[in-house]
Amino acid sequence: MARTASKVQSLVKEDAEMEEALEYVLETADEGSVSWGDVSDELTSGQWGRLIEKGILVDSDGEGFDVDDPDGVREALEDDDLEFPDPPDADSSWTKWDKGAAVGSVAMFAGYMFDSVREPLADALNLLLGPLLDLLPFFAVVMVLALFTGLYSTLLQSNLMDMEVMGKYQGRMKEIQERRKEAKERGDDEALERIQEEQMEAMADNLGMFKEQFRPMVWIMLLTIPVFLWMYAVVGFRGAPLYPEIELVPVVMPIAGEVDWTHGLLGPIQVWIVWYFVCSMCFTQVLRKALNIQTTPT
Incomplete structure (x- = not known):
């Protein structure tokens, strides 16, 4: 049996x-x-x-x-x-707050283009972060910010992304691919045609997986863009710094040697951006391991 x-x-x-x-x-x-x-x-x-x-x-x-x-x-x-796994519920799990965060994030992107958006955000954040520059050099302040953004990014991904739904989407696609491979090996054209139709339907359903992945990103951007705009204002990425009274000491980078923070290290990508992303990636990996947080479906 x-x-x-x-x-x-x-x-x-x-x-x-x-x-x-x-x-x-x-x-x-x-x-x-x-x-x-x-x-x-x-x-x-x-x-x-x-x-x-x-x-x-x-x-x-x-x-x-x-x-x-x-x-x-x-x-x-x-x-x-x-039973072959059904497509996960296509209804969006986004709340009105998530949608509001998405609108706010898009609006904040205007800060990279317009002073009228960037300067008020930078001034508000400078009330909190400005005193840090009196205690720590700029490279250390960037490290603190990278640690902070890495922490809330990890927590937001863990709590807002439904790993069970993500796993169902991935499991369904894997199941279809395995069935397609087996049908191709035995030369079953009828089964291949049916599986091809299911695969096309599943690809359309993957919009739901994209929504699940993007949900925590809008909150991460909402919190991170002001931090980035403040660093932008401090170093003067496109023009004079917003706070000329802050003295930024050049930093020593591997291979490049001693360079200013606005020096193009990787093509047009300047030193402060590279330093932030390197610190952020390192701290994020350490935090995930230390907190035992899973941010990908199993």
């Missing part, structure tokens, strides 16, 4: 419609032996062939075919694990 369940499991995974085909064959076989002519209106030739190939149907002395283990097939069909 366990062997029969394994065969049924394999067939249903290869072709989600095989479950209905098996049920129809069982119903027809209750009246005696079953032949292709008895089921051709409901089954494809490929499905019929797979049932014989897998040994679900066995020859009945030339008079047709019998179901080898009807009780085992019925029991296997009652197993919920046989």
Whole structure:
């Protein structure tokens, strides 16, 4: 019986419609032996062939075919694990607050272009961060900011991203790819066509996965953009610094040597941006390990 369940499991995974085909064959076989002519209106030739190939149907002395283990097939069909995973709920889990954060993040991007947006944000944040520059050099202040942004980014991703839903999306795509590979290996063109249609539908459903991934990002951007605009104002990324009274000491970088913070280290990307991202990536990895926070689906 366990062997029969394994065969049924394999067939249903290869072709989600095989479950209905098996049920129809069982119903027809209750009246005696079953032949292709008895089921051709409901089954494809490929499905019929797979049932014989897998040994679900066995020859009945030339008079047709019998179901080898009807009780085992019925029991296997009652197993919920046989069902091909449905697409996760496409409804967005975004709240009105998430949508408000998205609007706020987009509005703050204007700060990179317009002084009227950048300067008020920088002035507000300077009330909090300005005193840090009296205690620490600029490179250390950037490290503190990278640690802070890495911490709330990790916590937001952990709490706002539904890993279960993300796992379902990835599991569904993996299942389709495996079934497509198996159908291609056995040359089943009918199954390949059905799987191709499912794959196209699944790709459209992936919009839901994108929404889940982007949800914490709007909050991260809402909190991080003001920090970036403050550093932007301090170093004077495009023009004179907003706070000329703050003296920034040049920093020593590998290979480049002693350079100013506005020096283009990687093409047009300046030193302060590179330093921030390096610190942020390092602190984020350490925080995830230290707090044992999973930010990717398993």
